[in-house]
Amino acid sequence: MSDASGSSSDRRSDGGTVTGDVPGLESGHGHAFPAKDELKRWFVTTNHKDIGVLYIVTSLFFFIFGGVLALLMRLQLWTSTAPGEGLLSATAYNQAVSAHGLLMVFFFISPFAFGIANYLVPLQLGAKDLAFPRLNALSYWLYLFSGLLFGASFFQEATFSGGWTLYAPLNIPAYTPEIGATTAILALALFVVSVTVSGVNFITTMHRMRAEGLTLRRMPIFSWTILLTVWMMLFAFAALLAALMILTADRLLGTTYFMTEVGGSLLWTHLFWFFGHPEVYIVFFPALGVMAECFQTFTGHRLVGRKWFIIAMVLVALQSFVVWMHHMFLTAINLEIKTLFMATTIGISLPFDLMVFSLIYTMIKGRIKFTTPFLFSFGALLLFIIGGITGVFLGAVVLDYEFRGTYWVVAHFHYVMVGGATALFGGLYYWFPKMTGKMYDEFLGKLHFALYFIGFNLLYFPMFMAWQTPRRVFQYDPVFTTWHQLATVGAFVLGFSFLVMFYNLFKSLTAGEEADDNPWEFGSTAEWAMGSPPPLENFDGVVSYASGKLEFLDPSPAGTGESSGAGATDGGTASDGGVATAADAHAEEHAESHASWWPFLMSLASFVLLLGVSGITTGSMLYVSLTVVGGIAFGGTLLGLTREKFAGPAGPFGESWPFAGVSNMKLGIWVFLASDVVLFGAFIGSHVFLRVAQGWQSWHHMIPEAHVVLPGLINTYLLLTSSFAVVLAMVFSKRENTKGVVASLATTYLLGIGFLINKGIEWQHLFHIHSEAFPNGWGLSTNVASSTFYLTTGLHGLHVTIGLIIVTYMIIRAAYGAYDGNDTPIEYFGLYWHFVDIVWLFLFPLFYIL
The missing domain is CATH 1.20.120.80 (Cytochrome c oxidase, subunit III, four-helix bundle)
Known part of the structure; x- marks a missing residue:
């Protein structure tokens, strides 16, 4: 298959190639709302591109929040201090450690990836929008208010201070009695609801709304990684939601799941790590997709072994749910089970070996262009290799006994997780021209990478050297002081690199060069076949891959749904020069019918409700009032949402295998119920686990x-x-x-x-x-x-x-x-x-x- 510039078949081509000029897809379309309503637009938009931008900007805010906490921790670790000495008190340090982990894992990395996915996936699929635009907006606003609720926990005595893994019994009121600790847990629960809503939306869209001829096998790699990620999220986060609901009941209703001495702590570790280990791949898969896209584009070569690359990802997604117990080698589970999970842990590394070699051979066979996106993607690969190798040590039972709870784990964890974030920053540079219509400054981008890569390794590699330092503790053997000081210097170099990035992006957005529709020679997925930024309804025509290449067919007659505008939403773009055209007037009118206040208002009501619930046990009239007001407001906004007239994407769609005979709504319900199966399964499993731990027959004496x-x-x-x-x-x-x-x-x-x-x-x-x-x-x-x-x-x-x-x-x-x-x-x-x-x-x- 030839690429966009007519090169030979080994040149980049994912789901087909861009052929010819596409009429009506000029760059420079403005938003469908007039300038005076620009602020309002961001509150009512349901357009997937706008939601993607909101996700990206908000996640970067939480990245800064978590990053500042990390710098405070590193300043505390400049020298080994006794409790009460140094920059932070012991309690403040514990809060900083816990909040940093929770913010980065939950509120930054995955939302950042899904901001990019929100913007790009419908474009790559040839869809007008996601299947349920208002649910997409709701997922964002729930995410934002869950993060704000987490931030509010700092002002309620103290936030949660028991570590980001929330281990029992530190998560019960006896050890973390502050109202803020309960608020942080409720914030996480609200975040999981946001993830579930988003997962249902993405799964329905990606299985039901692909363009004609775009089979699963031919889908772009980035979209493949998102599809597997949302499936993992659907089941993994349902288990976490069950754990958080039980924990909330222990804290507010007085249940005794995690307070019981027999089985309580072990139950939490099972529930948490059944979520926690798939979460590693939930974080890394989108980064892997970005790496694959950038390697293909900037080597000019199709991904080597693409079919096997996809198969390997599917195997990892499935295996990710059968390795969680390697986090529990130090618990009282028997040796036979530990050995079994050691084997599954080693086994899951094998598909990753295939993917790493695929990326390496893609570089070998292509001609590399060392652009900023490629450098970040290549750097992410190097960091992940180090993280993967050091993780194999932890997969061995004997070595895990030595390394568990030390800075070896901290270093390994960051080489994997922040290594994934490295690729996502490359993705931000890669698609920045498409999202904004402006080119970033290449020199500043490369300067950012140089500072980033040096700062990253200066920060985290010394932790391997000082591995005997206990994690989450600011006291350590003074012999490791030099290593910790190097790490602190690295942290500030890494932090400074992001000042360069923010300056670069802001300068480029306001005064950067105009970007071509496709600034990359070998960018061949569908998003590069339209204006920069894309127009309101994405494609002026029907996207088709039926011929084996990306083509745009004439719109079908109004009323068929595919090209009649049924999938358009607000937040699109207006023509250049400020001259109103009939098309612009139609777009503005059409956008209003796809705008909705209810997702924002419902999320605000959820914030007020949960803020009130967090302190309801105190009997304070403030918290009782917030609970009542929030509950009434939530009910009212839910009713408003159901009564609102809203036109979502209408079929017929293109490729829908294996759900061709199923409507979007029915598939969405099926997907939601699948997550509910895991939720109830976790509750039932918790009952069975505790009953076995207490003794099956002796349980009767408690009834x-x-x-x-x-x-x-x-x-x-x-x-x-x-x-x-x-x-x-x-x-x-x-x-x-x-x-x-x-x-x-x-x-x-x-x-x-x-x-x-x-x-x-x-x-x-x-x-x-x-x-x-x-x-x-x-x-x-x-x-x-x-x-x-x-x-x-x-x-x-x-x-x-x-x-x-x-x-x-x-x-x-x-x-x-x-x-x-x-x-x-x-x-x-x-x-x-x-x-x-x-x-x-x-x-x-x-x-x-x-």
């Missing part, structure tokens, strides 16, 4: 005799019958029988209410039993058995409550004939409701029979 089977059996019948009623509603809908639809949905509602009432009566009875074994009743805090029962069934009850809110809304609409002849909304609701019922079929025997 009162009054906890009988009958209430659970009644609830089982109620839920099964309610599912049947939903099926009846679909039947009546097809028959256009309004009364039948209303009656069936009302039956579902009444049965669901009956379920909650029966559950409430059962709980009240158990709360107030008075027996010799339980003189104060059987409440949430009585023992670990009561905690797991109430919290797991309570989570299920919350799902039932959400379903009842939805069905109430549907009953009102059904009364006006909204579903006559249209059973699709009822089917979507049924997917959720049947899932909730199926979960109960697992909970009933687990908590009532076994």
